[in-house]
Amino acid sequence: MDVEKITVLLVDDHAWVRGSVAQALSLADDIEVVGQAANGEEGVKKAKELSPDVVVMDLDMPVLGGVEATRQIREAVPSTQVLVLTVSESESDLFAAMAAGAKGYLLKNAGADDLHTAVMHISQGGVLVSPIMATTMLTQFTEVETKAPKIETGLSAREEEVLQSVAQGASNKEVGAELFITENTVKTHLRNIMEKLHVANRSQATAYAVRAGLYREPDRPTAS
Amino acid sequence: MDVEKITVLLVDDHAWVRGSVAQALSLADDIEVVGQAANGEEGVKKAKELSPDVVVMDLDMPVLGGVEATRQIREAVPSTQVLVLTVSESESDLFAAMAAGAKGYLLKNAGADDLHTAVMHISQGGVLVSPIMATTMLTQFTEVETKAPKIETGLSAREEEVLQSVAQGASNKEVGAELFITENTVKTHLRNIMEKLHVANRSQATAYAVRAGLYREPDRPTAS
DNA sequence: CGCCAAATCACCCGAACGGGCGATTACGCT
DNA sequence: AGCGTAATCGCCCGTTCGGGTGATTTGGCG
Numbered sequence: 001m002d003v004e005k006i007t008v009l010l011v012d013d014h015a016w017v018r019g020s021v022a023q024a025l026s027l028a029d030d031i032e033v034v035g036q037a038a039n040g041e042e043g044v045k046k047a048k049e050l051s052p053d054v055v056v057m058d059l060d061m062p063v064l065g066g067v068e069a070t071r072q073i074r075e076a077v078p079s080t081q082v083l084v085l086t087v088s089e090s091e092s093d094l095f096a097a098m099a100a101g102a103k104g105y106l107l108k109n110a111g112a113d114d115l116h117t118a119v120m121h122i123s124q125g126g127v128l129v130s131p132i133m134a135t136t137m138l139t140q141f142t143e144v145e146t147k148a149p150k151i152e153t154g155l156s157a158r159e160e161e162v163l164q165s166v167a168q169g170a171s172n173k174e175v176g177a178e179l180f181i182t183e184n185t186v187k188t189h190l191r192n193i194m195e196k197l198h199v200a201n202r203s204q205a206t207a208y209a210v211r212a213g214l215y216r217e218p219d220r221p222t223a224s
Numbered sequence: 225m226d227v228e229k230i231t232v233l234l235v236d237d238h239a240w241v242r243g244s245v246a247q248a249l250s251l252a253d254d255i256e257v258v259g260q261a262a263n264g265e266e267g268v269k270k271a272k273e274l275s276p277d278v279v280v281m282d283l284d285m286p287v288l289g290g291v292e293a294t295r296q297i298r299e300a301v302p303s304t305q306v307l308v309l310t311v312s313e314s315e316s317d318l319f320a321a322m323a324a325g326a327k328g329y330l331l332k333n334a335g336a337d338d339l340h341t342a343v344m345h346i347s348q349g350g351v352l353v354s355p356i357m358a359t360t361m362l363t364q365f366t367e368v369e370t371k372a373p374k375i376e377t378g379l380s381a382r383e384e385e386v387l388q389s390v391a392q393g394a395s396n397k398e399v400g401a402e403l404f405i406t407e408n409t410v411k412t413h414l415r416n417i418m419e420k421l422h423v424a425n426r427s428q429a430t431a432y433a434v435r436a437g438l439y440r441e442p443d444r445p446t447a448s
Numbered sequence: 449c450g451c452c453a454a455a456t457c458a459c460c461c462g463a464a465c466g467g468g469c470g471a472t473t474a475c476g477c478t
Numbered sequence: 479a480g481c482g483t484a485a486t487c488g489c490c491c492g493t494t495c496g497g498g499t500g501a502t503t504t505g506g507c508g
Contacts, residue, residue, distance in 0.1 A: 098362055117341050125355030127362065134351040138322055156454060169428030171494065184457050191497070192454095201464095201496075203430040204393030210434040380484060395464065407464095408487050415467070416484095425466075425494095 011043035040064025074101030264288025298325030
């Protein structure tokens with residue numbers, strides 16, 4: 001496993017950054033810097049030529065930014081993983097980079113050890129994010145998870161059940177059958193629901209329910 | 225920095241797993257396993273007592289699952305980071321764990337090196353995910369970024385306009401007024417729409433429209 | 449032990465909906 | 479010139495909705 005070194009391409013518009021990163025990585029005998037580029041465009045070009053295991057990518061660059069360069073590299077050379085090495089602690093930069101296909105996000109204050117660890121882990125396809133940005137990134141998940149279970153609807157448990165059925169397109173009678181109550185009761189519930197949600201009809205109630213995540217994934221919106 | 229070893233608590237219902245993990249971690253001189261637990265409940269308890277730097281957590285456990293245990297530990301002892309070590313390659317497990325506050329997600333086929341790297345990185349608050357699960361996780365981001373454009377509805381332009389109005393809760397008459405056509409025409413369009421979408425009523429059509437992104441953000445699902 | 453919210457059911461009535469059927473105009477493609 | 483599709487409108491009819499009003503039961507809460 002140590003016959004083949006991990007090949008790395010450095011992309012950064014500051015020569016001295018490339019120099020210090022190259023030096024830091026050279027300390028390890030399992031990594032080899034096979035190329036360097038001074039901007040995104042050049043980085044994409046060299047990545048296509050060299051097909052390195054890992055590209056260490058800066059974000060703020062002239063000609064072609066790191067995010068777009070990452071996207072192009074990931075598309076053209078899927079086997080190449082991208083590790084973003086930047087000074088930006090911006091949430092949007094982090095998200096944009098990850099969405100573009102970057103597997104790692106390290107801040108430039110990281111030590112040589114961190115850098116080495118990151119390159120090794122990223123080369124295997126793993127995901128690695130700097131401590132400072134970690135919480136930011138995980139917020140994404142907590143939000144996604146939170147944004148489905150319980151959104152305070154102000155509705156009672158029973159009302160939510162009714163709304164759920166309604167949102168699936170059931171008529172009052174069908175809802176009643178499903179919940180073992182009379183159509184009359186369903187109507188009463190629905191009237192209360194509509195009042196509480198300030199909507200005028202079952203379509204708006206349905207729209208609300210879907211948006212609130214009160215669905216059960218009946219069928220994917222993939223029109224036939 | 226090497227006077228103080230990284231303290232680790234192992235939580236796994238299989239004793240031999242704890243044993244092998246403990247052995248693997250002991251190879252490093254910068255990590256010390258300070259405790260073990262056989263289930264989530266016990267894990268939470270010991271985490272509160274020991275306040276370890278890192279908890280290596282299994283997911284599938286009796287009494288109290290790893291996800292819930294993670295949530296409780298993260299809440300009770302914020303300084304303690306959680307690294308999930310599991311056999312599950314399930315997307316939902318990954319998401320649930322990360323949402324619960326786990327900072328790392330490693331598969332049990334990881335090597336001793338990987339484990340050591342992970343513990344060290346997680347101890348500093350970083351995020352680290354196994355190669356196999358990396359793509360899965362990043363899908364979250366690409367989806368969030370991609371999710372919006374045009375979903376092929378199969379409907380004509382006019383039909384989409386009608387559906388859009390309907391999804392906002394308009395009656396046939398109101399839709400007609402909005403689009404300068406008769407209620408009869410609206411009904412015809414809507415009948416065609418329902419047939420094309422294979423739905424039975426306007427509520428299902430509405431649900432479809434909302435899911436397909438054919439909305440105009442009327443009001444946030446934040447019940448008053 | 450009263451009070452209230454939640455859940456249950458009932459009746460009535462006008463308006464809206466869903467479906468079946470038919471029809472005209474306009475535009476593009478062959 | 480002929481054909482298909484989209485868009486437009488009409489009528490009829492049975493079902494469903496939405497709203498108004500009233501009533502009973504159950505479970506908590508003070």
